[in-house]
Amino acid sequence: xxVLICLLCSIAAWIGSAIxxxxxxxxxxxxxxxxxxxxxxxxxxxVSMPAGVGPAFVNLQxxxxxxxxxxxxxxxxxATWMIQAIMTTLVMxxxxxxxxxxxxxxxxxxxxxxxxxxxVTLIVSICMAIAPIRKKITKRYLPILFAYGQQIKEMISKxxxxxxxxxxxxxxxxxxxxxxxxxxxxxxxxxxxLETILLFLVANAAGSA
Numbered sequence: 001x002x003v004l005i006c007l008l009c010s011i012a013a014w015i016g017s018a019i020x021x022x023x024x025x026x027x028x029x030x031x032x033x034x035x036x037x038x039x040x041x042x043x044x045x046x047v048s049m050p051a052g053v054g055p056a057f058v059n060l061q062x063x064x065x066x067x068x069x070x071x072x073x074x075x076x077x078x079a080t081w082m083i084q085a086i087m088t089t090l091v092m093x094x095x096x097x098x099x100x101x102x103x104x105x106x107x108x109x110x111x112x113x114x115x116x117x118x119x120v121t122l123i124v125s126i127c128m129a130i131a132p133i134r135k136k137i138t139k140r141y142l143p144i145l146f147a148y149g150q151q152i153k154e155m156i157s158k159x160x161x162x163x164x165x166x167x168x169x170x171x172x173x174x175x176x177x178x179x180x181x182x183x184x185x186x187x188x189x190x191x192x193x194l195e196t197i198l199l200f201l202v203a204n205a206a207g208s209a
Contacts, residue, residue, distance in 0.1 A: 034062075092172050
């Protein structure tokens with residue numbers, strides 16, 4: 001029974017992901033079944049490929065087959081990921097407030113976090129200090145990033161689309177967290193559901209990052 005409930009949570013998560021993706025697509029979007037199947041495939045690639053890469057690849061291929069340009073497809077994929085990441089963060093903080101647990105500070109050492117930020121800043125500074133690299137970035141990549149940013153800004157500035165995408169992301173986050181908690185119950189391990197969902201979302205977010 002618990003296995004079937006866990007499967008239903010997975011189906012709900014795929015539906016939520018499909019809703020978020022479809023909310024940023026125009027009227028030429030594929031059928032609901034095609035969108036659902038693409039998210040099932042994304043779920044498989046999420047565990048068979050590096051975190052975050054598989055689902056993005058599947059969504060990009062689906063959008064390109066629908067006739068979207070590479071820039072538009074990338075923008076839609078990134079907007080979908082951004083909404084899901086924001087809702088995951090908000091759910092984590094909401095559960096953290098209700099449970100009174102500061103899980104983030106306990107799981108991520110402060111010195112490691114500062115070291116990573118310092119290394120990233122150093123690499124960026126070195127790249128910008130070297131003239132050939134700086135010119136290549138400003139001439140080749142900045143226009144692409146600007147066009148890509150405009151696409152995202154246009155998509156998330158539409159209230160109805162934004163509301164639908166948030167609704168789908170909430171379904172995804174809650175369903176995934178509940179699925180993990182139910183999986184623990186299947187092995188006769190009971191834990192506080194809110195704390196378990198919080199820990200799973202933090203670990204999942206860290207893996208995706």
